[in-house]
Amino acid sequence: MSTIDLTIHAEIRTDMGKGASRRLRRSDKLPAILYGAGQEPVALTLDHNKVNNMADHEVFYSQIINLVIDGESHEAILKDVQRHPFKPKLTHIDFQRVKRGEKLHTNVPVHFINEETAHGVKQEGGVIAHHIAQVEIKCRPRHLPEYIEVDVANLKLGETMHLSDLTLPEGVELVELSKGADHDQAVVSINAPRVEAAAEEETAEEPSAEVPTAKESEAEDKDAE
Template identity: 50%
Template sequence: MSTKFELSAETRDAKGKGASRRLRRVGKVPAILYGASKAPMTILLDHNQMMRHLDNDAFHTAILTVSVGGEKDQAILRDWQMHPYKPQIMHVDLQRISATEKLHMKVPLHFTGEGVAPGVKQEGGIVAHLMAEVDVTCLPKDLPEFLEADLSGLHLNQSVHLSDIKLPEGVVITSLAHGGDNLAVAAITTIKVVEEVAPVVAVPAEGEAAAAAAAAPAAAEGEAKKAEGAKKPEAAAKGEAKKAEAPKKEGK
């Protein structure tokens, strides 16, 4: 059975973005209460109280008692929005529920027996969590705070499936009830070790290294001669230009 929480709310008359900003500045959270064949109601919640509740995992799957103007409704938390970068709640959605109508909710999975599982303790495997929560269907009075998956008997390469989870009376896993796949929720697998392979650098043989060393000075000398040869035509061209220019000066 889930933990009980009670929320004190106020009716909200002012609407719109500007009004919502003003309300948040004075520590209020705009919210809506809807469902159970009743008209939706815009309400205000205390921001600090809601922040404390949202930090409690049990709050997210609990049946909430919402008091508005002396009237009480049973509800569940359906959604909430946070500010992109500030620790501020922007809006909350609460859905009324009926005690006689089944609801479906996502409840968290808690894993037990990991440390004593043979696949971990004796066979060197590691636990892989494949699901963090499960959608269940039940009456509000039967809604569990969480479900447990026991891994204590698992060997290497074995897994626990949805059908292996022990369910409280009156609770069913929604997907299995509708013929869905019996998916694994956790498994024990081997540890993969990836070895880094160093790049292979070719080392020349002793004779090849000596030949390369001997050829290096000769190659450098050849490059120097080419550069010197390129300079000679350039100097000759400059001399011819000066000769051609000399008669012009005499004519003046």
């Protein structure tokens, strides 16, 4: 588990508008907003460089963040990040309040383990194919996992693991599965190597040699004379 400190000190922002936001960014400040839990949204100002460094860590996008506003702590999760189109800078962040005792909806990453030793890879020469990188979950804050682990050790060539095959931590539900069986997405599969598959396709498409008829053979013999 990550040990990164997810505490962000913020100030309430009263100067609003695009011009005010541009001035903030020029001074290495980051505009943000905190909303949710039945309370009024609050516009915030953050230290850009501190938050930008946090954004390099996976847990920043999936774990509860401690926002300290005027000395008061507020638990929140990240809901949206806007970035500069070509500079390595953030331009705006949305946070959603976390209310203890109520379930929250958020995305967490998927971590695949035992890929190199998977049955379909080590014994059958297959290639791992990832179909998703994260999943949307629903759980109470105390059950929020850092990631969902997917063990592919027993996956064989040609097989696919779906959302319904995942082993979930206590108290965690997959949002997609609550929508019905047709939302049981593929998560990971083991396929035949592309070179081998392409060779099989070429063999299947290669035309078979035609056997000349008796008349064609006779005509060829006369031409040869």
